[in-house]
Amino acid sequence: MSGRTLTKATAIAGAVAVLTSGCLSSGDKTSSGDKSGGTAKATVEIMFGFGGDQAAGFKESLEPWAKTNGITIKYVSAPDTFQTLIRSRVAGNNPPDIGIFPQPGLLKDLVKQNKLQPLDDVLDMAKLQSSIVPGFLDSTTVGDKHYGAPVDINVKSLVFYNKPAFTAAGYEIPTTIDELMALSDKIKASGTAPWCIGLESGPASGWPGTDWIEELVLKQAGPDVYDKWVAGETKFEDPAIKAAFDTYAKIALTKGNVFGGAKSIVSSSFQTAANPMFTTPPGCFLHKQGNFVTQKGFLSEAIRAKIDTNLGVFAFPKGAFDTVEGGGDSAALFTKGDANVTKVLKAITEDPTFGGAWAGPSDRGFISPHKDFDVSKYGNETTRSIAKIAYTTSGIRFDASDSMPAQVGNGSFWKGMIAFTSGQQDEATTLKKIDESWPKS
Amino acid sequence: MLKVINALLAIVGGVLGSLLLFYVMNKVVERLPRKWEERVKPYVFFGPAVLLIGFFLIYPAIRTIVFSFANSDSTSFIGLTNYTDLLGSGDFVSGALLNTLLWMIVVPALTVIFGLAVAVLADRLRPRAEKFTKSLIFLPMAISLVGASTIWKYVYESRPEGTPQVGLLNAILDKFGIAPVAWLQLSQAHANSLLLMVILIWAQVGFSMVLLSAAVKGVPEDTIEAGRIDGASEKRIFLSIVVPQIWATVITVFITVLIIVMKIFDIIYVMTGGNFNTDVIGMRFFTELFTNGNNGYAAAIVVMLMIAIVPVMLYQVRNFRRQEAQR
Numbered sequence: 001m002s003g004r005t006l007t008k009a010t011a012i013a014g015a016v017a018v019l020t021s022g023c024l025s026s027g028d029k030t031s032s033g034d035k036s037g038g039t040a041k042a043t044v045e046i047m048f049g050f051g052g053d054q055a056a057g058f059k060e061s062l063e064p065w066a067k068t069n070g071i072t073i074k075y076v077s078a079p080d081t082f083q084t085l086i087r088s089r090v091a092g093n094n095p096p097d098i099g100i101f102p103q104p105g106l107l108k109d110l111v112k113q114n115k116l117q118p119l120d121d122v123l124d125m126a127k128l129q130s131s132i133v134p135g136f137l138d139s140t141t142v143g144d145k146h147y148g149a150p151v152d153i154n155v156k157s158l159v160f161y162n163k164p165a166f167t168a169a170g171y172e173i174p175t176t177i178d179e180l181m182a183l184s185d186k187i188k189a190s191g192t193a194p195w196c197i198g199l200e201s202g203p204a205s206g207w208p209g210t211d212w213i214e215e216l217v218l219k220q221a222g223p224d225v226y227d228k229w230v231a232g233e234t235k236f237e238d239p240a241i242k243a244a245f246d247t248y249a250k251i252a253l254t255k256g257n258v259f260g261g262a263k264s265i266v267s268s269s270f271q272t273a274a275n276p277m278f279t280t281p282p283g284c285f286l287h288k289q290g291n292f293v294t295q296k297g298f299l300s301e302a303i304r305a306k307i308d309t310n311l312g313v314f315a316f317p318k319g320a321f322d323t324v325e326g327g328g329d330s331a332a333l334f335t336k337g338d339a340n341v342t343k344v345l346k347a348i349t350e351d352p353t354f355g356g357a358w359a360g361p362s363d364r365g366f367i368s369p370h371k372d373f374d375v376s377k378y379g380n381e382t383t384r385s386i387a388k389i390a391y392t393t394s395g396i397r398f399d400a401s402d403s404m405p406a407q408v409g410n411g412s413f414w415k416g417m418i419a420f421t422s423g424q425q426d427e428a429t430t431l432k433k434i435d436e437s438w439p440k441s
Numbered sequence: 442m443l444k445v446i447n448a449l450l451a452i453v454g455g456v457l458g459s460l461l462l463f464y465v466m467n468k469v470v471e472r473l474p475r476k477w478e479e480r481v482k483p484y485v486f487f488g489p490a491v492l493l494i495g496f497f498l499i500y501p502a503i504r505t506i507v508f509s510f511a512n513s514d515s516t517s518f519i520g521l522t523n524y525t526d527l528l529g530s531g532d533f534v535s536g537a538l539l540n541t542l543l544w545m546i547v548v549p550a551l552t553v554i555f556g557l558a559v560a561v562l563a564d565r566l567r568p569r570a571e572k573f574t575k576s577l578i579f580l581p582m583a584i585s586l587v588g589a590s591t592i593w594k595y596v597y598e599s600r601p602e603g604t605p606q607v608g609l610l611n612a613i614l615d616k617f618g619i620a621p622v623a624w625l626q627l628s629q630a631h632a633n634s635l636l637l638m639v640i641l642i643w644a645q646v647g648f649s650m651v652l653l654s655a656a657v658k659g660v661p662e663d664t665i666e667a668g669r670i671d672g673a674s675e676k677r678i679f680l681s682i683v684v685p686q687i688w689a690t691v692i693t694v695f696i697t698v699l700i701i702v703m704k705i706f707d708i709i710y711v712m713t714g715g716n717f718n719t720d721v722i723g724m725r726f727f728t729e730l731f732t733n734g735n736n737g738y739a740a741a742i743v744v745m746l747m748i749a750i751v752p753v754m755l756y757q758v759r760n761f762r763r764q765e766a767q768r
Contacts, residue, residue, distance in 0.1 A: 264621075267599050267623050267626065415715075418717075
């Protein structure tokens with residue numbers, strides 16, 4: 001470039017720089033979306049992280065209510081990409097009115113940025129505390145304020161099996177982890193791989209592996225260690241957590257334990273990983289997964305048609321402790337002071353009958369967070385028994401990787417499980433890397 | 442229907458609006474005394490475009506550079522910490538950075554070589570066969586890299602042993618009774634990265650071939666004749682006569698593909714999500730910005746990429762200028 005053109009270009013760039021550079025984000029001390037009270041929007045926008053049948057069920061449950069109340073609902077479904085989309089919407093100052101978060105960690109991240117409204121004055125907290133399964137409201141609490149209320153929950157401490165094949169082989173349901181390991185060895189001795197495990201899930205690959213570790217931490221180390229672990233006080237390299245990884249390695253990485261071998265786990269989609277259970281002869285006998293595995297797109301339609309006779313389920317056996325692990329989607333509020341937005345939020349969180357159309361007759365992977373939900377609404381006995389596990393347990397803990405800060409829970413922990421399970425990284429390096437990725441603030 | 446009407450209105454409105462703007466500004470400037478009119482007119486015409494470019498390109502770029510010195514939610518300055526953290530972390534240097542360098546070395550070179558090979562060989566065919574071959578090779582350029590990745594997913598896909606193999610490579614192995622290989626997980630000797638590079642090469646060879654074919658055809662026939670008369674072998678003619686004369690085009694293709702490679706993201710995101718040691722700078726930027734919500738790291742990564750690309754682009758511009766001057 002000639003000297004003069006270069007000087008001119010630098011001058012222009014410099015001018016722009018001076019005009020804009022000094023400014024950083026103001027840190028947004030006041031909550032955004034602060035439309036001071038008294039508005040009532042005609043259209044309320046809800047963004048959620050599930051798709052397929054779950055989204056259809058949600059819409060079917062909410063639409064009749066919306067019509068009766070004269071509110072138009074705009075549904076934005078973002079399965080797999082929820083965290084990316086919600087961050088860019090928030091950064092672009094264009095958040096939805098209500099966000100239904102699959103991960104409390106992400107929700108808490110946004111609370112730290114002052115983007116979400118506390119719900120203590122918006123919802124009837126006392127009523128919720130008594131109606132909702134204990135443990136879920138705590139997962140979205142920051143300080144002493146509540147920022148989320150569950151819309152649906154799922155139970156993760158479950159092991160599914162092929163009922164006819166299992167009973168025919170004469171196996172018994174284990175009640176302790178030791179019995180589970182013994183059963184697993186027995187199945188292996190008979191010539192079949194005992195477990196079917198799949199970790200693949202597109203950009204979210206690795207999360208089923210984190211469910212395994214969380215289950216083992218909860219059952220072997222107990223809920224107190226679990227809570228400290230989620231808060232970052234107990235490190236991954238702590239012996240209690242390492243023990244969980246050791247047990248996982250014993251189950252998943254031992255030769256002959258998993259259908260397709262350990263190498264195939266990370267490329268096996270979590271949705272279809274259970275299917276080899278139902279081949280003749282069965283390729284495996286046990287599959288640990290959340291209750292949502294019963295919806296369409298996971299198990300084959302033939303199996304789903306007669307799900308109560310085909311599919312058996314038992315609670316993951318207890319170790320030294322018996323706490324149950326669960327997950328779910330929590331609704332959070334972006335828009336303050338709008339009468340209609342508040343109405344919609346109350347309808348999906350406070351109403352113990354919400355989700356009746358979603359629960360059945362066809363199974364769409366829905367379990368209501370309310371203990372007094374009418375269980376006859378669920379489409380099959382399998383879901384009913386799973387719901388009962390949730391409603392009668394005294395202690396439930398939310399999925400840890402969903403509650404940890406996003407860069408660990410959705411980042412290094414997921415990737416760590418992939419690297420460890422595929423044999424790329426040894427256990428010590430995996431634990432160290434995850435600990436290193438924990439945010440400093 | 443409404444959306445189509447909106448789109449048409451936007452196009453018509455945009456074009457007519459711009460025309461109107463320039464017409465009005467021109468009329469206004471014409472009213473000024475002669476001397477002023479001469480001075481101001483050029484600015485009036487390129488002013489709006491420069492302002493828009495400044496606003497949508499330069500301003501965000503400068504802001505990103507500023508953010509690279511700030512913390513993860515951009516509320517306070519922390520100096521060079523982002524850079525030292527990233528360059529000090531073995532994960533970034535021996536992971537994303539090393540992989541990107543590998544891509545930069547392998548892909549442009551192979552794209553040029555394959556493009557040249559096809560250009561030269563197709564040159565020898567009859568015109569119809571030549572057109573057909575070239576169209577086939579050029580076809581992959583029509584699809585996005587995400588589309589290309591989806592196609593190649595079906596080539597590399599691996600299912601557990603014993604289940605039907607959907608991926609092409611594993612289906613072939615299956616026919617020979619060999620156990621399926623998880624191709625995208627083979628990180629020994631960066632084998633999986635090389636497999637991903639194949640996708641980009643496949644998509645870019647068409648571009649390379651078209652440019653190099655034109656260059657090869659542009660080599661004067663007499664120079665080649667002279668070589669043949671002197672008794673040189675075909676290989677010698679190619680290397681000593683043809684290649685030096687098309688070198689400018691080779692450089693152009695190399696640099697263009699190099700710039701594309703440095704920014705590559707979609708292929709890695711779709712195929713492996715950055716797992717199994719296939720991480721590159723573009724993918725890492727995405728992870729830092731959207732998964733980790735760390736503006737500081739993301740900005741620092743992108744600034745480093747920009748610093749690396751700017752010399753390459755300047756060289757490219759100078760190259761173009763030289764070629765234009767030669768016309």
